[in-house]
Amino acid sequence: MAGGLFANEFRADAPGPGEIMRRRGRSHVGFLAGTGFVLLVVLLAVFAPWVSPSDPFTQNLDARLIDPFWAKGGDWAHPLGTDSLGRDYLTRILFGARISLTIGFGAAIISGLVGSTVGIIGGYFGGRVDAVVMYLINVKLALPGILIALSLVSVFGGSLIALIAILGFLFWDRFAVVTRSVTQQIRGQEFVTAAHAVGASHTRILLREILPNVTSHIIVIASLEMAIAILVEAVLSFLGLGIQPPTPSWGLLISEGRNFMFFKPWLIALPGLALFFLVIAINLMGDGIRDITVPEGRGR
Amino acid sequence: MTSERDTILRVRDLSVDIPVPSGTLHAVRNVDLSAIRGRTLAIVGESGCGKTMTALAVMRLLPGRARLRAREIGLEGTDLRSLSDKAFSAIRGNRMAMIFQDPMTSLNPVYPIGDQLEEIHIRHRGSGRREARERAEYLLARVGIVNPGTRLRQFPHQLSGGLRQRIMIAMALMCDPALIVADEPTTALDVTVQAQVLHLLKDLQAEFDMALILITHDLGIVARIADRIAVMYAGRIVETGSSRQIFAAPTHPYTQGLIDCIPYPGKTERRTALGSIPGIVPSLVGDAPGCMFRNRCAMAEERCRDGGNVERSVEDGHSYRCVHPVERLRGTMVPS
Amino acid sequence: MSEASAIASPTVPVLECDRVTRLFRVKRGLFETPVALRAVDDVSFAVHGGEVLAIVGESGCGKTTLARMLLGLLPPSSGSIRFAGRPMEGVGRSEIAARVQPVFQDPYSSLNPRKTLGQIVGLPLAVHRIGTEDERRARIAEIMELVGLPPHLVHAYPNQLSGGQRQRVAIARALAIQPAIVVFDEPTSALDVSVQAQILNLLMELRRTLELTYIFISHDLAVVEHIADRVAVMYLGRLVELGDTGRIFEDPRHPYTETLLRSILTPDPALGLPPGPFDGEFPDPLAPPSGCRFHPRCPKAMEHCGATAPEARTDSSGLVECHLYNGKSHDR
Incomplete structure (x- = not known):
């Protein structure tokens, strides 16, 4: 009899952290919608050569400035019409997504690596190391970021690699500030002291004990920084300092459409909307990750 | 019985x-x-x-x-x-009054102890500031706090845990x-x-x-x-x-x-x-x-x-x- | 030879503190010069193999602070700590870890929430590269069984466990590397009484079967009386009394020890609250009283107690640091 009565002595049937996050994720509308849209854009961008109706660089001067299918004079050969050089606009937008996402991911990864390393090291070691880290962060915050980005782009040119590198080094400070303060909290917990007492090295404690507890914060910031990087790339390209024609970037498409703004407003509206929805979706996804990964309470 | x-x-x-x-x-x-x-x-x-x-x-x-x-x-x-x-x-x-385990969370950190004690008396008894202060001083002395006048002007973080708990008790007693x-x-x-x-x-x-x-x-x-x-x-x-x-x-x-x-x-x-x-x-x-x-x-x-x-x-x-x-x-x- | 080791058995103590002092620089305000806080002040004692x-x-x-120094996590400002006769400075970080392991008070913050129990208990084995993967897995299962955790929990996360179970995990982690000494810092004060009893029983059983030495830090004197062989009483960084548990509880010598013992509340409704006095606030550790540090609260304080600090005296029944036993008055 005792066996049955003691059934609930050990409650390993309670969900683990992974299962709790899965459950939360499945019922989080913002997260599901945002992630769904981002995934859709990623898939379209990856498979752009196969899904797009034509080639993004092929000009056809006989078919310039065709309207989208819903307008008068539009047809399904060019669902979203053509631009001033007769290139298929849907194709250009799909290929533009590749640029935006590459820049977004690339900049977020570089700034995440730099900022998190700096922040975690400062938060963990404290003292002089932390003073140096704080100094770096303060210097970065005092610099006019966009201005420096503009001048660097004008020096190094607007190649994709250069843009990713410049944007990456522009955005690391927020990673550093957040990971530093989170690490400071974790460092004081007894499991870190226990790892020290076991004889674990600093490297091991940083990578195996602290990092897993900071990762969710890094992912949340990364998603937000990605959205900002995509916007900044669009701005730079719009100003003619970023991606150079004929490569299709959304910022560049808007810039090229400027001349026809009053006659063919969809030239600006379509890439603008794409940018708008992608950024919103990424932000929804980031907020969702934050909600899903908040630590479980102490309760049972 | x-x-x-x-x-x-x-x-x-x-x-x-x-x-x-x-x-x-x-x-x-x-x-x-x-x-x-x-x-x-x-x-x-x-x-x-x-x-x-x-x-x-x-x-x-x-x-x-x-x-x-x-x-x-x-x-x-x-x-x-x-x-x-x-x-x-x-x-x-x-x-009826309640005393909690952690006096730090039940005292407001931005007001002096005295204000917090007196406010209770003023609110419930409609008494004046002076009368409330006298009551607070009496009770602080009663819970074993030396020179209550000085303590009333201090803030919660300036006191030890034992002192804070005494103050909580005095606070609970303000209106008898x-x-x-x-x-x-x-x-x-x-x-x-x-x-x-x-x-x-x-x-x-x-x-x-x-x-x-x-x-x-x-x-x-x-x-x-x-x-x-x-x-x-x-x-x-x-x-x-x-x-x-x-x-x-x-x-x-x-x-x-x-x-x-x-x-x-x-x-x-x-x-x-x-x-x-x-x-x-x-x-x-x-x-x-x-x-x-x-x-x-x-x-x-x-x-x-x-x-x-x-x-x-x-x-x-x-x-x-x-x-x-x-x-x-x-x-x-x-x-x- | 330190004073404390005079009462030691002829064998070499497993752990020995010789005039250990630890200072901290504390800044009280933004613009004030830092003050030295003597967290541990000139403490000497020896721990013998197998005792609590x-x-x-x-x-x-x-x-x-003393516990952190014994664990090698904090170097003493002066004085030395010896393991089996060897000074700690000469013993490497990982050898200290293999000899002394901690168990902390808070079973919630002492386990990494992102790790499974297997990873947590196996951490010492992984750090010290002990055994193959299969051997480690077997060792983890063995140690979990030893502390009363069912084997299927090896893949569970800390948030799935109750406070008592978490504390068992912390004990398992400490024991995985087979240390000679375990330092417990208030191991049961965050637990419910029924769980506290389970954990105390486990600790006593483990000590017997594994022949461990315990350093057991606690403010709960009833628990200490039950589990300890010897008791060291500290006040404001000083070791004021040290002796066998039985002697300390039956015949306390230092007035502070007396005060502490009087404050134990045994569950006997016939007794009522213990008689006073329990006067005086705990003094500011940054500005400790002159002379004997306990004199402002001491019911037996004499005139010279505030002027000169008493010297520690060691005899057959242990150590005491009080003017009452300095031969100047009240000779026993």
Whole structure:
């Protein structure tokens, strides 16, 4: 009899952290919608050569400035019409997504690596190391970021690699500030002291004990920084300092459409909307990750 | 026996339910209590047993989601259930006051101690600043604080834990309440300071002729200070009686187990195994007919599954909830 | 030879503190010069193999700082700590870890929430590269069984466990590397009484079967009385009394020890609250009283107590640091 009565002595049937996050994720509308849209854009961008109706660089001067299918004079050969050089606009937008996402991911990864390393090291070691880290962060915050980005782009040119590198080094400070303060909290917990007492090295404690507890914060910031990087790339390209024609970037498409703004407003509206929805979706996804990964309470 | 007039607080059939994602959590089930003028009632139990929820329910300080049901919550003849929130707040802090475990979180860090004490008196008694300050100074001196005038101008962070807890006690006494509810008032304090604070509570209770409800997990404190004891487990009062009855003749298997758990210098043989209660508290979510203690009880049998909550009486004023008769419980469980 | 080791048995103590002092620089305000806080002040004692030495005292007495030094997590400002006769400075970080392991008070913050129990218990084995993967897995299962955790929990996360189970995990982690000494810092004060009894029983059983030495830091004197062989009483960084548990509880010598013992509340309703006095606030550790640090609160204080600090005296029944036993008066 005792066996049955003691059934609930050990409650390993309670969900683990992974299962709790899965459950939360499945019922989080913002997260599901945002992630769904981002995934859709990623898939379209990856498979752009196969899904797009034509080639993004092929000009056809006989078919310039065709309207989208819903307008008068539009047809399904060019669902979203053509631009001033007769290139298929849907194709250009799909290929533009590749640029935006590459820049977004690339900049977020570089700034995440730099900022998190700096922040975690400062938060963990404290003292002089932390003073140096704080100094770096303060210097970065005092610099006019966009201005420096503009001048660097004008020096190094607007190649994709250069843009990713410049944007990456522009955005690391927020990673550093957040990971530093989170690490400071974790460092004081007894499991870190226990790892020290076991004889674990600093490297091991940083990578195996602290990092897993900071990762969710890094992912949340990364998603937000990605959205900002995509916007900044669009701005730079719009100003003619970023991606150079004929490569299709959304910022560049808007810039090229400027001349026809009053006659063919969809030239600006379509890439603008794409940018708008992608950024919103990424932000929804980031907020969702934050909600899903908040630590479980102490309760049972 | 105590007369009706001396019963300060009477609670009958109090239940607290909290909706949670997986159902309803029954934090408190069918609790009856009464607090008598000049006497101390101790509510004892382990974390999650519902002792704090019971106190918060009486003080109408339950978290927003919690639902309260009771047949009666009467303070000095007033039925507290029927009062509006506004009318209730005229009573809370005035006729009854609460002392919490952590005085730091119940004092406002940006105001001097004096302002916080005086405000209570001014609000409830409509007194002037001067009169309130005199009362505050008197009480601070009364709780053993030297040069109260200086202390009143200080901020909470400038005081030690023991001093802050004394200030909380003075604060509770500002309006001369009939009832004080103290929730683990000494748990955060060092042992010597704990003894000071308990002495203080006891002396003040006699001086001001108050009823005291003491909520604690510490059986040592309970034994030394309480007149009556209610032992709670998983939301229910499983045994209640006078201090002497409970410690001399614990009847419910949980009470017996709890007393066997604590080492007693001079009585428990050193370095021998202590009595312990195997297992952990069951989930309070969902309906649970029968005795909640049965999954940890050595005497559990089939009928505990549904019939475990009958209240039986041992003698006058001493009752327990268990299907087993006293003779059987005593015969098997208390060999020592 | 230190004073404390005079009462030691002829064998070499497993752990020895010789005039250990630890200072902290504390800044009180933004523009003030830092003040030295003597968290542990000139403490000497020896721990013998297989015993349970309890360190008791109120918060701020320096017991946690002392524990961190014994674990090698904090170097002493002066004095030395010796393991089996060898000074700690000469013993490497990982050898210290293999000899002394901690168990902390808070079972919630002592386990990494992102790790499974297997990873947590196996951490010492992984760090010290002990055994193959299969051997480690077997060792983890063995140690979990030893502390009363069912084997299927090896893949569970800390949030799935109760406080008592978490504390069992912390004990398992400490024992995985087979240390000779375990330092417990208030191991049961965050637990419910019924769980506390389970854990104390487990600790006593483990000590017997594994022949461990315990340093048991606690403010709960009833628990200390039950589990310890010897008791060290600390007050404001000083070791004021040290002796066998039985002697300390029956015949305390230092007035502070007396005060502490009087404040134990045994569950006996016939006794009522202990008689006073429990006067005086705990002094500011940054500006400790002159002379004997306990004199402002001491019921037996004499005139010279505030002027000169008493010297520690060691005899057959242990160590005491009080003017009452300095031969000047009240000779025993």
